Amino acid sequence: MARPNEEVEALLQEYADLIAITGGEAFKARAYEKAARAIGGHPTDVSRLDAAGLREIPGVGRSIAEKVVEYFRTGRVETIEERRARIPNGVRRLMAIPTLGPKKALALYEDLRISSVDELADAIKAERLRDLKGFGEKTEANILHGIELMRQAGGRILLSAAMETAEDIVTTLSGIDGCEDCAYAGSLRRMKETVGDLDILVAAARSAPFMNALTELPATAEVLVHGPKKTSVRTSEGLQVDLRVVRPASWGAALQYFTGSKAHNIHTRTLAVRAGLKLSEYGLFETESGERVASRTEAEVYERLGLPWIPPTLREDRGEIEAGLRGELPAVVTEDDIRGDLHTHTDLTDGLAPLEDMVTAAAARGYAYYAVTDHAPDMSMQLMTDDKILAQRERVRELDGRHHRMRLLHGTELNIGPEGDVDWPDDFLRDFDLCVASVHSHFGLGRDAMTRRIVRACENPYVNVIGHPTTRLIGRRPGIDADFDEVFAVCARTGTALEINAQPDRLDLGDEDILRAKEYGVKFAVDTDAHSIPQLAHLRYGVGTAQRGWLTTDDVINTWPLRRLRSFLRKERAGRPA
DNA sequence: GCCGTTTTCGGCCCGACTGTTTTCAGTCG
Numbered sequence: 001m002a003r004p005n006e007e008v009e010a011l012l013q014e015y016a017d018l019i020a021i022t023g024g025e026a027f028k029a030r031a032y033e034k035a036a037r038a039i040g041g042h043p044t045d046v047s048r049l050d051a052a053g054l055r056e057i058p059g060v061g062r063s064i065a066e067k068v069v070e071y072f073r074t075g076r077v078e079t080i081e082e083r084r085a086r087i088p089n090g091v092r093r094l095m096a097i098p099t100l101g102p103k104k105a106l107a108l109y110e111d112l113r114i115s116s117v118d119e120l121a122d123a124i125k126a127e128r129l130r131d132l133k134g135f136g137e138k139t140e141a142n143i144l145h146g147i148e149l150m151r152q153a154g155g156r157i158l159l160s161a162a163m164e165t166a167e168d169i170v171t172t173l174s175g176i177d178g179c180e181d182c183a184y185a186g187s188l189r190r191m192k193e194t195v196g197d198l199d200i201l202v203a204a205a206r207s208a209p210f211m212n213a214l215t216e217l218p219a220t221a222e223v224l225v226h227g228p229k230k231t232s233v234r235t236s237e238g239l240q241v242d243l244r245v246v247r248p249a250s251w252g253a254a255l256q257y258f259t260g261s262k263a264h265n266i267h268t269r270t271l272a273v274r275a276g277l278k279l280s281e282y283g284l285f286e287t288e289s290g291e292r293v294a295s296r297t298e299a300e301v302y303e304r305l306g307l308p309w310i311p312p313t314l315r316e317d318r319g320e321i322e323a324g325l326r327g328e329l330p331a332v333v334t335e336d337d338i339r340g341d342l343h344t345h346t347d348l349t350d351g352l353a354p355l356e357d358m359v360t361a362a363a364a365r366g367y368a369y370y371a372v373t374d375h376a377p378d379m380s381m382q383l384m385t386d387d388k389i390l391a392q393r394e395r396v397r398e399l400d401g402r403h404h405r406m407r408l409l410h411g412t413e414l415n416i417g418p419e420g421d422v423d424w425p426d427d428f429l430r431d432f433d434l435c436v437a438s439v440h441s442h443f444g445l446g447r448d449a450m451t452r453r454i455v456r457a458c459e460n461p462y463v464n465v466i467g468h469p470t471t472r473l474i475g476r477r478p479g480i481d482a483d484f485d486e487v488f489a490v491c492a493r494t495g496t497a498l499e500i501n502a503q504p505d506r507l508d509l510g511d512e513d514i515l516r517a518k519e520y521g522v523k524f525a526v527d528t529d530a531h532s533i534p535q536l537a538h539l540r541y542g543v544g545t546a547q548r549g550w551l552t553t554d555d556v557i558n559t560w561p562l563r564r565l566r567s568f569l570r571k572e573r574a575g576r577p578a
Numbered sequence: 579g580c581c582g583t584t585t586t587c588g589g590c591c592c593g594a595c596t597g598t599t600t601t602c603a604g605t606c607g
Contacts, residue, residue: 019579027590031579034590061580099596101605134604138597350591350607379607380593440607441594 003164004047005534008068009040011080017092018083020102021109034059039068041352041532043361047072090116097146098476099139107132121147150475156194157239158474159541160504163188165219165239166198173243176213178204180248185258189312191544193474193507197240199258207245214243250282252297257281263317264310271305271321279305313547318515332547333526335540337559340369340406343413343436343467343499343527344536348392349375349384352532355395361533363403369562371409372396373436376423378415386428393431407562409433413467418442418449420456422463429462434569436499436527438467443480450482458487458496464569465525466491468501468508476505484513488520495571497523497557500549502542503535514549523557523568524549 016032019025038059039046046054046068054065067077087109094105094117108114111132114123124144129135166184174182179202183189186199202210211231215223224232224240232242246254257265258281272279278287283295284304294304302309307324311332314320323329345351346358353361355372362370374392377384393410400408414422414429414437422429422437429435437457445453457463469487470479491498498517501508506529509517514524526542528535546556553559557568 025579028579030590031581034580059580063579099605103604134598136598142597380591383591444595 003168004045004072005039005042006164008046008071009036011071011077012036012039012064012067014092015077015080015083017095017102018080018087021087021091021095021106022083023102023106031059032064035064038352041534043353043357043533088115090119093117094120096476097143097150099142099146104134104139107134117147117150146476149478152475155238156196156475157237158504159188159191159193159195159507159544160538161237162195162198162239163541165235165237165241166200168219169198169200169214169217169241169243172217173200173202173210173213176209178206178209180204181251183255185255186260189259190261190315191313191541191548193510193545197242200241200243201251201254201258202243202245203248203251203254204245205247210243210245214241246281248296249292250295252299252301253279253283253295254281256298256301259312259315261316264315264321267317267321268302268305268307271307275305277304311547313544314550316548330550330552333543333551333553333556333559334547335543337553337556338367338526338539338543339560339562340367340371340409340558341528341530341536341539342371342409342411342434342465342525342558343373343501344371344530345374345413346372346392348388349379350531355392356399357533358530358536359399359403359406359408361536363406365536366404367406369407369409369565371411371434373411373413373434376412376414378417378423379440411435413438414457414463415440416453416457418445418453420453422457422460426462429460432462433566434464435462436465436467437463438499439471439480443471443477445480447481447483450480451486454482454487455490458490458494461571463496464571465497465499465527467499467527467529468503468506469498470508470510470513472506472508472510474505474507479508484516485520488517488522491517491523492521495523495568497525497568499529500524500526500542500546502526502528502538502540502545504538504541507541507545509545509549511545511548514546514551518549518551518555524551524555525558526556527558 012032013036016029016036019029038057042057051065051069054060054068071077091105091109094100095102112123112128114120123129124140129140166188170182170184173179181203183201184198185201188195188198204210207228214231214233215226219235220233221236222234224234230244232240234240269279272284276287278285283292284301285292294300299309308329310320310324344358346355347353375384396408396410411432411434414435416422416437416439472479498509526546528538530536557565
């Protein structure tokens, strides 16, 4: 459903970047960026709209509507192609480096003919940037640091992007005659925050129709390997896709094998060997007789090894096998367990959709409750005022219970200042149903000051959830430096939950921090931080991350009935023991 | 390029931070 919207969003964003690089038309670039966001966040499929329908989307006027129509009619937009021809695509990719914007990217291209990240790294090493106006020592260091961050991501792409491509492919292959089963495996199935390549598995008697279909997908740019057992292609977005077709009788063993992780598989194979068995992608066999003892389903394979079926998100050899052998595998939280979203925005601040539309969309997801948490005044660009948020609260109260009896909570996302202070005093905060508080700036405070800052926010009796606690952006910005062990302890003591922000470029907290925080008895909120209706569906990535952190419903406050949640939100104000 | 009006052109979320400069441009949220 959302694919065409995202295609157009990416296209318009690219055009905006190209305009920004060529310069002189700043407001035009802004207009395209705004339209890109609006279309990306639009709840209905824009490929089905005509020009008049498109123009009803805020930020889309005559010119952009025509370009979108042209794109869906011909697959390209002439004026955008012209811009593309003037600026190599690598120049645009330079802008993905933090601290490097359109102006510096253009200077690098015009003065030094640098048009790729690798060339830039080489140029810095060769000290060729030294004489460039506006580039000093610090700038060089910042760029190098940014490139390092990008390389750590190592060509991996965000979970959400991989998921969309994989689901498209699975849908296509599942429709082919003879397909008995089809699924994605690998790190995607384990819901790792980034994915290096896609592993797709098909169970069928004949492989050729599936192998051919993969090579003929519209997204396929290049065929790397084309054989009867395995075919690999590279998509136009540079993602490698490996397809394997197996006999239906081997489905479970193959799925288990290709899901990994490698460490988990080594461990399960060791168990097999000790039991006089041999585990491969074809099945579980008696070592002596070579007889196959299990292979049709994953559960069957695990069972024969003395294990319960292990959710893919736990398969990292982080103790899940030992826990399974002891019969103590946690019942990890699922998307169905989530009763409501506790961190969302509307167009009162930087969201795209009006309150009424967000609430309707939330109700359609079957939530029992839903919190509206727009930004507070300290994020000055959001232009929030006391009057505006009070008027919103009145409207929230009116809508409360109108949709399938879904209860509405009125909250806000506070900004945690450098000293740990927040936007409003206690007597104003008191009347919110809940407050999320997040760090949005001053990322460079020293470790001690940063720790004090967050601890102080946790100690605020009205702060219920610390939003995106590390503020990392995957592949773009490292998390803040703080003593998180101290933060976790204070969260547990004060009844402050930590967010698992489901935005695919955040997934913050990440799985390893969750595992650590859980040890302190911290509670968590899995929230989307949605700024549009489609983003409400990002919840699945937050839930996957929570699973990777071994969380159960008892750990996640927004799986709880409203009564229990409300009691938690009162913090120590209701006489909670210190 | 969009929007909204003051109905046909002028404003477009605004402020802070950083690094390079010596008064400001670029980037970010």
